[in-house]
Ligand SMILES: Nc1ncnc2c1ncn2[C@@H]1O[C@H](COP(=O)(O)OP(=O)(O)O)[C@@H](O)[C@H]1O
């Protein structure tokens with residue numbers, strides 16, 4: 001096995017790692033946003049349900065939830081594909097953390113501006129879309145970035161359910177080449193590269209939508 | 218016909234009446250100033266009229282239509298009342314121009330071009346034409362308030378409400394804003410203005426109302442009310458306010 | 463229902479092993495929380511160094527360990543080092559790996575808190591004639607630690623949860639024993655559900671303790 005073959009195998013793995021990470025981040029963003037929005041309805045029973053969701057999913061290890069979904073659910077007659085299992089564990093855990101991030105960011109929107117929009121005759125929906133969401137999302141960038149990083153860092157767990165991502169490829173390579181040290185060092189650097197790439201992309205988007213002097217009060 | 222008639226308006230918070238039977242009339246083209254000690258319910262009165270706060274009882278008749286009825290189209294009512302706040306309340310993520318365009322685009326369904334030219338017109342009227350691309354954080358207090366007034370005017374409201382428009386400004390900026398509001402007065406814009414600023418009150422109004430303990434205690438010419446009213450309580454109040462200038 | 467009773471009987475049968483696993487989990491969590499705190503303070507101190515080389519290296523350290531998965535580091539040490547004739551026990555690998563990782567996170571929390579401090583107060587202390595280390599020891603550190611209590615306790619919770627990763631390098635902690643229970647009884651769902659509930663319970667205990675700690679520490683400041 002030559003150097004280029006090793007590189008090609010790690011590149012394939014990197015593709016899957018990015019796929020897993022993006023899928024879990026998307027799951028997290030959708031659920032987090034949904035939970036943060038539903039909390040605003042202030043319905044007693046719903047609130048209790050949402051609070052339970054965030055508490056439970058922030059209190060259980062990713063690995064335990066992943067095994068519960070992937071190895072446990074088939075026992076109840078529910079077979080879950082590996083990527084979906086990642087989304088239902090890591091993705092929903094990210095959703096619980098992101099819900100908190102979004103809730104805090106919504107609370108930072110200046111109530112006077114919302115009142116001004118109401119006084120103008122805008123509907124709840126218009127205010128949400130034109131005032132609250134654009135401001136909230138800007139406030140939430142640091143929290144989102146933290147959570148995206150966390151998702152990337154837990155993505156190697158996908159090897160335990162058989163997804164051929166970086167970690168899985170590295171283990172196979174370590175077994176065939178007997179050069180575990182070099183391989184794991186290399187993928188450490190590879191993960192760091194993906195992390196830096198993600199940082200760069202988020203920062204670029206943040207800069208693209210930057211508003212001068214717009215800070216969280 | 219009166220543009221606005223407020224009849225026996227009551228607003229209670231937790232059983233305590235903040236407004237206790239307020240009567241007020243505003244004719245088309247008229248300007249009235251509401252003054253009174255802080256906490257007497259001036260803001261609450263304005264907010265009850267456009268239903269940001271639900272009145273406990275009483276009536277508000279807007280162009281002959283009772284707008285306190287439950288089936289009133291509240292959003293349509295609010296679109297006919299321009300509101301300018303003490304702390305500007307500009308949308309911080311939007312440029313000055315976009316602050317003005319937002320309502321035109323979302324509520325008046327204007328085209329992008331139409332909204333832009335209308336917004337630019339309003340900025341010019343407030344002498345802010347060179348600042349349209351700036352964001353609120355890049356504007357001084359006086360400039361922010363001028364954008365806020367332009368934003369309200371752009372919607373072509375039947376009446377403009379001001380809630381202490383100069384209270385958050387230093388004296389110099391406050392004079393600038395007073396001059397602009399005065400221009401609106403000369404242009405016959407209908408206005409209802411809450412203020413502590415005697416200078417503003419004198420410049421822009423035909424009539425001053427004195428609100429205290431939840432009702433209108435006195436109403437009269439600015440000069441009469443501000444200078445030598447027979448009620449010692451009112452004299453004492455304005456004596457203090459004038460000294461503060 | 464009967465299947466649950468049968469399952470719980472199995473759990474009782476494996477009880478001693480599971481408890482031992484739980485003990486190992488708690489042992490690891492406590493060690494790495496302590497080490498991570500001490501290491502974090504050390505790294506934080508280095509970020510304040512007047513020498514820019516030191517600062518840059520420290521920032522690189524923090525950034526690298528926040529940007530790479532812990533599991534890679536654990537595999538590197540556990541499966542890679544024997545290649546150099548350096549076989550380490552699972553516990554040693556876990557303690558080393560977690561300490562390096564958690565220290566980086568804790569240093570970042572402390573650094574964030576430090577950036578929010580009143581710099582004038584620190585200047586005043588320096589002007590009073592305190593040495594750099596004394597200023598750090600008596601003023602900077604106590605203040606940043608206090609401000610970081612929520613972040614640090616949050617990290618303690620993460621440590622407890624993440625300690626489950628150690629089972630992937632053969633450390634026989636709680637989740638490894640649950641895994642054993644699951645494969646022997648074929649009751650995967652029940653076993654993992656039980657594991658989840660136990661972690662939730664332990665996390666709740668930390669949350670309650672942390673709330674008390676925060677109250678006790680934050681009160682004198684206001
Ligand atoms: N939402 C509210 N809930 C309870 N009390 C309120 C509320 N809004 C205003 N008040 C009370 O009503 C009184 C009048 O308030 P406001 O109209 O703001 O006074 P002003 O504008 O004249 O200073 C104050 O005593 C205030 O505390």
Ligand SMILES: [Mg+2]
Pocket residue numbers: 259260261380
């Ligand atoms: Mg007021």
